[in-house]
Amino acid sequence: MNRYLFLFILPLSLFSQAQKPKSIILMIGDGMGVAQIQSGRITKGAPLHLEKCSAIGFSFTHAADDFITDSGAGATAIAIGKKAKNGAIGVDAAEKPQPTLLELCEKKGKATGLVATSSITHATPASFIAHVPNREMHEAIALDFLKTDIDVFIGGGRKYFRNRSDQRNLLQELGSKGYQVKNNWEECSSISQGKLACFLADNGLLKVSEGRGSMLKDATAHSLGLLSKGKKGFFLMVEGSQIDWGGHANDAQYISSEMIDFDDAIGEALAFAQKNPETLLIITADHETGGFALQNGNLEKKTVEGAFTTGQHTGVMVPVFAYGPGAKQFIGLYDNTELFYKISALLDLK
Ligand code: MG
Ligand code: ZN
Numbered sequence: 513m514n515r516y517l518f519l520f521i522l523p524l525s526l527f528s529q530a531q532k533p534k535s536i537i538l539m540i541g542d543g544m545g546v547a548q549i550q551s552g553r554i555t556k557g558a559p560l561h562l563e564k565c566s567a568i569g570f571s572f573t574h575a576a577d578d579f580i581t582d583s584g585a586g587a588t589a590i591a592i593g594k595k596a597k598n599g600a601i602g603v604d605a606a607e608k609p610q611p612t613l614l615e616l617c618e619k620k621g622k623a624t625g626l627v628a629t630s631s632i633t634h635a636t637p638a639s640f641i642a643h644v645p646n647r648e649m650h651e652a653i654a655l656d657f658l659k660t661d662i663d664v665f666i667g668g669g670r671k672y673f674r675n676r677s678d679q680r681n682l683l684q685e686l687g688s689k690g691y692q693v694k695n696n697w698e699e700c701s702s703i704s705q706g707k708l709a710c711f712l713a714d715n716g717l718l719k720v721s722e723g724r725g726s727m728l729k730d731a732t733a734h735s736l737g738l739l740s741k742g743k744k745g746f747f748l749m750v751e752g753s754q755i756d757w758g759g760h761a762n763d764a765q766y767i768s769s770e771m772i773d774f775d776d777a778i779g780e781a782l783a784f785a786q787k788n789p790e791t792l793l794i795i796t797a798d799h800e801t802g803g804f805a806l807q808n809g810n811l812e813k814k815t816v817e818g819a820f821t822t823g824q825h826t827g828v829m830v831p832v833f834a835y836g837p838g839a840k841q842f843i844g845l846y847d848n849t850e851l852f853y854k855i856s857a858l859l860d861l862k
Contacts (some may be wrong), residue, residue: 533792533837533858534745535622537736537781538613540590541774542583542636543756543801545830547818550806551764552771557814560772561779562795565833567840571848572829573799576605580827583756584647586798586848587639593852601635601653602643609643613852615660616861617747623663623739624746627731629717629724629773630753631669632657636798640749651676657709658685663746664738666700666731668713683709697727701734705741719754719766720773728752732777736784745790745859750777759801759825764818767804785836792838792858796851797830 541548553560575585576595588596588603592610596603604610614624626637633642633653642656654672657665673682683693691709694700700710710731718724732750739746752774758766778795785791803821832851834842838858842851856862 531837534790535740535747535788535792536613536617536855536859537748537750537785537791537793538590538855539750539752539774539778539781539793539795540587540636541752541755541771541795541797543759543799543825544752544771544774544797545800545804545826545828547804547806548755548759548767548771548800549831551768551804551816551818552775554806554809554811554816555768555814556772556775560775561782562775562833564782565793565795565835565839567834567843569832569834569842569844569846570829571796571832571846571851573848574827580825581799582647582825583635583798584639587636589848590796590798590851591639593849593856595847595849599646599648601638601645601647601649602641603645607645612640613855613861614640614662614747614749616856617859618661620859620861621744622746623742623744624661625664625735625739625748626662626667627665627728627735627748628667628751628753629720629728629770630667630751631672631713631715632665632667632711633669633672634667634716634753636751636753637665637667637749651678654682658682658689664708664710664735666708666710666712666735668711668715668717670695670711671714673711683711697730701730703738705738708738719770721766721769724773726776728773729776729780733780733784736780740784740788750781752777756801759804759820760823762802762818762820762823764804764816767802767818768816782835790837792836793834794842794851794855795833798848799825800828800830801825803828
């Protein structure tokens with residue numbers, strides 16, 4: 513090759529490499545609209561970690577069959593790149609199973625993980641690993657965990673693996689598949705390599721205001737430590753599950769405390785992405801919950817006065833924040849399904 517041409521091409525290829533991530537941390541604040549974020553910021557009395565993301569966009573969240581999405585169709589649209597019917601988990605609008613981002617990353621040899629502050633079989637994490645027409649099929653969703661090679665999962669939902677109508681003990685089966693199955697944080701956090709199935713509750717987890725502690729932040733950091741041991745990168749989805757529950761309860765305090773807790777986990781992910789520049793961090797929501805508005809508040813006293821239009825979800829667009837190589841791809845307004853295609857293109861999936 514002409515040496516001058518070589519000198520020209522080399523920096524170009526280095527540049528394009530720098531714009532492509534090897535690993536993805538996708539963080540979903542369930543029900544996290546802009547008021548939820550701002551309410552967390554005001555009650556914290558300081559900027560949130562997610563404000564370090566300068567690439568910001570918005571996604572439209574409607575379901576295949578409804579103006580307002582549920583968390584199944586919302587997360588499924590992100591996970592498979594196709595709009596789904598409300599309640600659907602990892603299947604398209606015709607109820608046909610479609611490969612998820614997590615599964616496609618596995619196929620590429622990447623390590624994979626799921627973390628949630630709800631049952632790990634709940635709609636949001638389930639949409640990345642399971643394929644069922646209805647989110648209430650928790651036992652079937654639990655079974656799908658055994659059909660993948662997911663490396664780490666941390667959350668509640670032990671009963672769907674252990675106390676099952678088919679009498680199978682999936683905790684044992686996970687053990688036979690090589691998972692270290694642990695049932696409290698002390699044991700989970702002591703695992704420094706290999707596959708980890710970490711069950712922190714029989715069903716859901718406590719509210720952070722009622723004693724969940726720093727579980728989400730710790731689980732995020734711990735998962736990143738385990739997943740980053742592989743050479744080919746990883747895909748980790750972390751959910752702040754209960755921002756949504758605060759919205760359903762029309763409880764501004766519940767929303768704010770869960771928002772700050774989720775942002776603490778974002779702080780861990782950001783610190784990791786800063787140290788590991790081949791990591792792209794994406795933070796978004798599946799939908800807004802409550803029609804939450806900040807009716808009044810006091811910046812000095814760090815209080816907000818919330819108003820709500822509904823106890824359900826709303827159809828308003830939700831924000832997307834990105835940090836790291838490829839972050840600029842997430843600027844703009846687009847359908848939630850586009851998140852799948854943007855991530856797929858950046859990781860060369862399929
Ligand atoms: Mg959820
Ligand atoms: Zn909800």
